[in-house]
Amino acid sequence: MTALRHLDEYATSAHYSGSGHVRRDAERRSVTVDATFSLRSEVRLVDDVFDPATPDLAGVYLPAGRCVAIVDATVDRLHGRALRAYFAAHGIPLTTMVCRALEEDKVLGTVCRMAAFLGGDGCDLARGEPVLVVGGGVLTDTAGLACSLLNRRTPYVMIGTSVVSAVDAGPSPRTCVNGTLMKNALGAYHPPVLTLVDRALFRTLAPEHLRHGVAEIVKMAAVDDEALFTLLQRHGRALLDTRFATTGDDPELAGIADEVLFRSLHAYLRHEGANMFETRQDRPHAYGHTWSPKFEPVAGLLHGHAVAVEMAFTATLATLVGWLDVDGRDALLAVCRDLGLAVHHPVIEDLELMRAAQETVRRKRGGSALWAVAPRGGLGRCDYLAEVEHRLLAEAVGRHRALCGGFPGGGRGVGMYLRDARWT
């Protein structure tokens, strides 16, 4: 047996390392390699990321000698001047590609344009040079995928400018574009080396984008962090109304906003970080993501509302299998409704679609079981349903429809539809 050892002086990137063990059999007919790859991915809460006095970006790009960035067009319009002023103040040359990033842009064509910009159109990045990605979840997913393809793996730093990209899509290793029938179907595992979260950027988010992003925080609270759930019960609405304490002057609420973001990120990374390449199925952060990848595009829902509908439906299902009492279910639905998140949509009454979603996801998850996440033993804890057979599915859908029928609007959310649903 011979060992290939990683030697620092030969490193191709400061951000990644790897090693391999190579064995050959005695008959000299086969050679086997066991290889490992390792990376470090940090998520950091910062205040006023584009204030020249804030050192984080300069800390990365001064040593690099320049910054090549891909920026969401809306974010560029609102924050581009501050971004450019930051790099100018530090004397760091900045080259940007400003990119429209609507859900309909989440396609391979967008990724190819980004890769052409990074690789050929004047930038020609070194394989260890971190790209800067500034935007919401769509830009995160597409630019992250472009970085994974360029030089087969190019590091990137993420500034998550929306709630979704700050707490979930930004630090996520799942870069992707949509398939024709299923969201996020094509992609690569390629997390950012650093994600900067600055809630001051949420001040300019449209209310519907702010609201649907909070669904990802509710998700982590419901399956992993009861204390976070309590914070959302008490302060969720105020955080929404003040755009995470960025309007008005309430230092106590600002502290709560930071605590909510930190707890959500920590809960997320505790599971995601320990299973970066999805080599295991026990993924609490997949709560709300078993049926929704199928019904979200069909209904044209904003992602967070689709996740919230599934979370609420699964809570009803959990009461039927004895995993959750009705108080737990009602507490979850109450938090969602208080935040204006959908808890029901007629699309889930299409049992054929729901069954097809199960089939697709079961196949994707290896075929052995469904691995549908549901709260178990109270909120803040979860388990995995191996199967949801048709009779149980139908009963849960019926019960959930009846339950939500008693709510004003039948459990619909506020501003729950995608405005650019043309990709569906």
Ligand SMILES: NC(=O)c1ccc[n+]([C@@H]2O[C@H](COP(=O)([O-])OP(=O)(O)OC[C@H]3O[C@@H](n4cnc5c(N)ncnc54)[C@H](O)[C@@H]3O)[C@@H](O)[C@H]2O)c1
């Ligand atoms: N990869 C993952 O693990 C993962 C996880 C969750 C969600 N997602 C994906 O994320 C996407 C949703 O993310 P999203 O809500 O950020 O959507 P988005 O990227 O479409 O952003 C929503 C809108 O807000 C704008 N925007 C972003 N930041 C802004 C700011 N600071 N001020 C004003 N406007 C701003 C964008 O231009 C866009 O118009 C979906 O495609 C979803 O599938 C991916």
